Amino acid sequence: MNDTPAAYLFDMDGLLLDSERVYRQVLIDLLVPQGHALAEIEELFLRLVGNSGARSRAILGTVLNGDVTDFDTQWHKGVREALTKRIRLRPTVEKTLSTLARAGARMAVVTSTHGAAARQHLANARLLHHFEHVVAGDEVPANKPDPAPYLQAANALRLDPSHCAAFEDSDAGITSAMMAGCRGVQIPDLRPNTVPLPDLGQHVAPDLWTGVETVQGRGPKARTA
Numbered sequence: 336m337n338d339t340p341a342a343y344l345f346d347m348d349g350l351l352l353d354s355e356r357v358y359r360q361v362l363i364d365l366l367v368p369q370g371h372a373l374a375e376i377e378e379l380f381l382r383l384v385g386n387s388g389a390r391s392r393a394i395l396g397t398v399l400n401g402d403v404t405d406f407d408t409q410w411h412k413g414v415r416e417a418l419t420k421r422i423r424l425r426p427t428v429e430k431t432l433s434t435l436a437r438a439g440a441r442m443a444v445v446t447s448t449h450g451a452a453a454r455q456h457l458a459n460a461r462l463l464h465h466f467e468h469v470v471a472g473d474e475v476p477a478n479k480p481d482p483a484p485y486l487q488a489a490n491a492l493r494l495d496p497s498h499c500a501a502f503e504d505s506d507a508g509i510t511s512a513m514m515a516g517c518r519g520v521q522i523p524d525l526r527p528n529t530v531p532l533p534d535l536g537q538h539v540a541p542d543l544w545t546g547v548e549t550v551q552g553r554g555p556k557a558r559t560a
Contacts, residue, residue, distance in 0.1 A: 338552030340500035340518060342492050343435060344485060347446035347453055349504040349524040350543070351432075352460055353423040354414070355384060359525070361413040365406070381527050385505025387447050387478030415452065422460040425524070427544035432465050435547070445488045445501070445512075447472040447479055467492065480507040485515035500550040502543060506533050513537055520546035 349355040359380045366376050379398055383391045388407075395403040435442060443466050446453045450471035457463040470488045477483040489496040501512035504524040510533060512519040519537035532539060540546035 338550065340550055341494050341498040342441040342443065342489075342500070343547070344443050344445050344488050344499050344501045344512070344517065346503045346505070346508045347444050347448060347457065349384065349425070350502055350508075350522060351425060351428050351444070351462060352418075352456060353425050354418060354456065355504075355525050357417045358383075358410075358414055361410055361417060364413070365410060381525065384525055385447070385479065385507035387472055388449070390478070411452075418456055418459065422456060424460060424462075425522075425543065427542040428462075431543045431547055432462060436465050441492060442466050443468040443470065443488045443492060445470045445484045447484075447508075449473045479505075480510035480514070482511055482515035485512050485517055489515065489517070500547070502546055506530075509533065509535060509537050518550055520550060522546055 345351055348358070362380055363373065363376050367373065379394070382394050386394065392403050392407050395407065399406060432442070444453065444457065446469070448456070448471060450469065450473055453471045454463060454469055457466070457469065468488060468491045470484050470491065472478055475484045475487050485496060485499075485501055489499050492499070496516040497518070499517045501515075501517035501519050502522060503509040503512055503519065504522050506526065509519050509521040513535040519535065521532060521537045521539050522541070522543060523532065523539070538546065538549050540549055
């Protein structure tokens with residue numbers, strides 16, 4: 336039996352790019368001077384991970400008590416400036432994508448980040464050329480955890496979602512991928528340690544290389560949630 340997927344679909348923030356820590360640091364830099372405690376900010380940030388922009392603004396609104404449009408603009412401006420200077424990759428990403436590219440694998444990115452920013456971040460990280468498509472948060476009818484982003488990515492590749500392997504760090508992301516019918520691998524990054532992973536039948540791997548080997552039926556077997 337050939338376990339090799341027809342295509343590989345990747346989340347971006349926290350999965351390919353080590354950008355979640357940048358988002359967290361900029362949020363800390365903005366909120367600490369306003370009198371918010373570090374522990375409170377950390378808890379808030381973990382609630383924001385994996386959500387769409389609209390959902391994140393709604394969560395921020397409950398903490399900041401009011402219109403967060405200006406704050407959200409300032410936050411993302413700070414993130415863009417930081418990521419322009421330097422974008423670190425998550426462990427094994429460069430090795431994994433280069434190996435897949437040499438093998439002729441089809442790849443796409445499925446992210447909640449807006450398209451222009453996502454493509455710029457991937458270009459800055461020298462990864463954009465690997466992907467046939469970037470399906471972004473402002474380019475889909477519904478955001479993760481809805482299956483729409485992964486259904487759209489599979490359709491763009493003219494593939495059935497069940498023939499695609501999807502890789503996510505967040506609970507919302509892996510829910511989206513599994514609901515779409517993809518073969519899912521969750522590679523957790525920043526999430527509450529006290530909250531169990533969603534039980535969706537996804538594989539769970541420590542890094543991207545192990546996750547890809549798992550869906551290809553090679554290497555050590557990653558555990559299933």
